[in-house]
Every structure is written in structure tokens, then in C-alpha cells.
Amino acid sequence: MKSKLYFLLFVLLVPFILAFSQEEKKVVYDPPKPEDAPDQIRNAVMLGYNILMNTQKYAADYVGNDLNCHNCHFDGGITKGGKNGGISYVGVAAKYPKYRERQDYAVDLITRVNNCFMRSLKGKPLPGDSKEMTALLTYYQWISKGIPIYADIPWLGLQKLESDHEPVKEAGKEIYGTICAKCHGESGQGSKSENHRMSGPPLWGNDSFTDGAGMSRLEVMAAFAYNNMPKGNPHLTKEQALDAAAYVTDQPRAKFTKDSEAW
Ligand code: HEC
Ligand code: HEC
Structure with a gap:
């Protein structure tokens, strides 16, 4: 009699248990502020932030045009992408290295950063052990805090524009x-x-x-x-x-x- 009751109770709870475990899988957007980084990394995090917000000044030797990273990655990339957010960085540290099966090759975050330095800022790659690259990686790591490695992060990358319109x-x-x-x-x-x-x-x-x-x-x-x-x-x-x-x-x-x- 008692076990039947427990069984009934369990069956009634199933939808809640399922809903709860779905909820847990969702990635939550809650990046910490750069200035809240702990003492031992704060200088690096702040330099990373400054490089992104004023690349012309803080990474002058590596830039070849008039752009700054924030021109496309608004507000140091601490945004949810989508409308008004530009291209987000929140969670990038959990997204890389990104393996490309077709090429049997993995892109790491250093390579990805340098791609934008060379292609978007018409500049030179930052050496992997430079203080600037270390600062950027530390910054990305900090603002990715709490996001599970290789989670599916919905706000990263530009949303594709679906349309049949032939551009004129x-x-x-x-x-x-x-x-x-x-x-x-x-x-x-x-x-x-x-x-x-x-x-x-x-x-x-x-x-x-x-x-x-x-x-x-x-x-x-x-x-x-x-x-x-x-x-x-x-x-x-x-x-x-x-x-x-x-x-x-x-x-x-x-x-x-x-x-x-x-x-
Ligand atoms: C009210 C001013 C304003 C208008 C109008 C405007 N933009 Fe922008 N645009 C900006 C600003 C400011 C940024 C850089 C944002 C930042 O750094 O936070 C930007 C960035 C960009 C960028 C990325 C950076 C770059 O220079 O390549 C592109 C691409 C762009 N705009 C395209 C357009 C297009 C296309 C239009 C017209 C349909 C347009 N914008 C209209 C102010 C404007
Ligand atoms: C002219 C626009 C533009 C500028 C300026 C720019 N980027 Fe990007 N960046 C992009 C685009 C476009 C992507 C690819 C977005 C996507 O995957 O949909 C990207 C992607 C990235 C990514 C990977 C994001 C991800 O989700 O995988 C990183 C990291 C990055 N950029 C770093 C930088 C850094 C550092 C700078 C300054 C040195 C910079 N970017 C300047 C346009 C720009």
C-alpha cells in the first residue's frame, strides 16, 4: 500500500524533475565585471579590457588601420549579442579550442584573436607569450567564468539573416x-x-x-x-x-x- 503511494508520488513528480533537469542544461548569462576580478589577475584582466576598448593605444604596434576591437565587439564583448550587442565574447574561453573535423585541425583562442588582429585590424599577430595576449586570454577566461566547457552558448556568433531577398x-x-x-x-x-x-x-x-x-x-x-x-x-x-x-x-x-x- 505504502509503496503504491510512493510510486504515485513519483509519477506525479516526473514532469517537474524533467523540467528541472532541462533548466539546468541551459547556459546562464551572468558574466562578472572586469573590475571584480580577484587581485592576482586583476591587472591582466583590466589590460585585456583596455586593449579591446582602445586597441589603438594599448596594442598600437599591432594595429594597421583606424579600428578598435569594440567597433564590432561592443563594450568589450560583455553583451548578449543579438540586437544592439554586436559580437559577444562571453563564454569564448569555454568554446575554444574549436575542432574542425573537415580539416582535422583545431583553432585555439590565440589563433582566433590573431585572425581578427590581422584581418579586421589590418595588423600583426600578437606573440603568444606577449603581455598583451596574456591579458586578452585572462580577460576572456574571467568573463567566461561559470560557463561549462564546450557548452552550447546561444549568444555567441552573429545570428544569420534568413531572407530570400536578392541584394541590390x-x-x-x-x-x-x-x-x-x-x-x-x-x-x-x-x-x-x-x-x-x-x-x-x-x-x-x-x-x-x-x-x-x-x-x-x-x-x-x-x-x-x-x-x-x-x-x-x-x-x-x-x-x-x-x-x-x-x-x-x-x-x-x-x-x-x-x-x-x-x-
Ligand atoms: C548613428 C550613427 C551610425 C549610423 C547611422 C550607422 N552606424 Fe555603423 N557604427 C556606428 C558606430 C558608433 C559603430 C562602432 C560601435 C562601437 O564601437 O561600439 C559602428 C560600427 C559599424 C560596423 C563595424 C565596424 C566597421 O567600421 O566596420 C559596420 C560594418 C557598420 N557600422 C555598418 C553600418 C551600416 C551599413 C550602416 C547603415 C545602414 C550604419 N553602420 C549606420 C555608428 C553608426
Ligand atoms: C570589423 C569587425 C571586427 C573587428 C574590428 C574585430 N572583430 Fe573579432 N570578429 C568579427 C567577426 C565577424 C567574427 C566572427 C563572428 C561569428 O562567428 O559569427 C569575430 C570573432 C572573434 C572572436 C571569436 C568569437 C567566437 O564566438 O568564436 C574573437 C575571440 C575575436 N573576434 C577577437 C577580436 C579581437 C581581439 C579584436 C581586436 C583586435 C577583434 N576581434 C576585432 C569581427 C570583428
Whole structure:
């Protein structure tokens, strides 16, 4: 009699137990602040943060254009991605090394960081044992605190833009002129206006990212612009984002070369 009762109780609890274990598998977004890092790593974490927020100053020797990491990875990457968040970094330390089965090769976080230094900032790779690289890795590790290794982290990476629209460059030129140019300049050179709300980094030409950068791909820029542009108030339709990206990615920019002499 008693065991039947226990059985009934168990059956009644099953949905709750299942719901609870599902809940546990979900990754929670709760990154610690850089300034809250413990004493023994705080200097490194803060230097990492400063490099990302002012790459021109804190990693000057490794940058070859006018961009800073935060231009695409907003706010030191401590964001949930999606709308207004740019490209997040929260959890990257748990995502790498990333194994690519087709190439039978793993990309580690040092390589991934240097990819953006060379391709997006038109610069040179940071030596793996440099104080700058150590600072960046320590920062990434700290803001990834609490996220399980190789968890599925939903806010990392740009959300793909699903659309059947064929991008039209001419329409993109119009959109560029009416929407983007007031911050990014008539000829994509960027602007540093007194009024911060009207400033933006360069989108093409020698001072912007190279043709080897992820952002130089139409689908990537369209997804980024759809979610984030104009900065602070993204309101493009999918069609406008695709058209604008078709126009911007068709403009001249520096060629990516691994050869640092060309740099
Ligand atoms: C209100 C000003 C403003 C407008 C309008 C605007 N942007 Fe931006 N954009 C910014 C700012 C500011 C950043 C850098 C954000 C940061 O550093 O936090 C940025 C960053 C970018 C970036 C990544 C960095 C780079 O320079 O490559 C791209 C790409 C971009 N914008 C595309 C566009 C496109 C396309 C449009 C028009 C559809 C547009 N933006 C309209 C202000 C603006
Ligand atoms: C012009 C835009 C741009 C700039 C500037 C930029 N990045 Fe990136 N970064 C990207 C794109 C695009 C991706 C790939 C996003 C994706 O996977 O969907 C990326 C990815 C990354 C990743 C891997 C994120 C992940 O989830 O796997 C790291 C780490 C990174 N960047 C570091 C940097 C550092 C460090 C700098 C400054 C030296 C920098 N980036 C500057 C565009 C940029």
C-alpha cells in the first residue's frame, strides 16, 4: 500500500524533475565585471579590457588601420549579442579550442584573436607569450567564468539573416547615403564628430578592415547591420540590411596578406 503511494508520488513528480533537469542544461548569462576580478589577475584582466576598448593605444604596434576591437565587439564583448550587442565574447574561453573535423585541425583562442588582429585590424599577430595576449586570454577566461566547457552558448556568433531577398547594390547606395553616411562618412572614411551620436568608424578604404575579414562578407555584414545599425537604434529591414551590405562590401579596401612586410 505504502509503496503504491510512493510510486504515485513519483509519477506525479516526473514532469517537474524533467523540467528541472532541462533548466539546468541551459547556459546562464551572468558574466562578472572586469573590475571584480580577484587581485592576482586583476591587472591582466583590466589590460585585456583596455586593449579591446582602445586597441589603438594599448596594442598600437599591432594595429594597421583606424579600428578598435569594440567597433564590432561592443563594450568589450560583455553583451548578449543579438540586437544592439554586436559580437559577444562571453563564454569564448569555454568554446575554444574549436575542432574542425573537415580539416582535422583545431583553432585555439590565440589563433582566433590573431585572425581578427590581422584581418579586421589590418595588423600583426600578437606573440603568444606577449603581455598583451596574456591579458586578452585572462580577460576572456574571467568573463567566461561559470560557463561549462564546450557548452552550447546561444549568444555567441552573429545570428544569420534568413531572407530570400536578392541584394541590390544600387538600392544599397541610396540607403548608405540616407542612413549610414552621417556617421560613417560620405565615402566610408568614418567620422569623429563632436556629437558622439553621429560618429562611426571607417567602413572601407585603407583605414578599415581588409578583404580577408569576416565583416567583408556580404552575409556577415548584413546580419551585423540588421541587428546593430544605426548604432543604438537598429531599424533596418532585412532587405535594407542586405542591400546596404552589398554596396559597402563592394567598395575598395586593403587586401589581406599574411606577409607582415606588406603591413
Ligand atoms: C548613428 C550613427 C551610425 C549610423 C547611422 C550607422 N552606424 Fe555603423 N557604427 C556606428 C558606430 C558608433 C559603430 C562602432 C560601435 C562601437 O564601437 O561600439 C559602428 C560600427 C559599424 C560596423 C563595424 C565596424 C566597421 O567600421 O566596420 C559596420 C560594418 C557598420 N557600422 C555598418 C553600418 C551600416 C551599413 C550602416 C547603415 C545602414 C550604419 N553602420 C549606420 C555608428 C553608426
Ligand atoms: C570589423 C569587425 C571586427 C573587428 C574590428 C574585430 N572583430 Fe573579432 N570578429 C568579427 C567577426 C565577424 C567574427 C566572427 C563572428 C561569428 O562567428 O559569427 C569575430 C570573432 C572573434 C572572436 C571569436 C568569437 C567566437 O564566438 O568564436 C574573437 C575571440 C575575436 N573576434 C577577437 C577580436 C579581437 C581581439 C579584436 C581586436 C583586435 C577583434 N576581434 C576585432 C569581427 C570583428
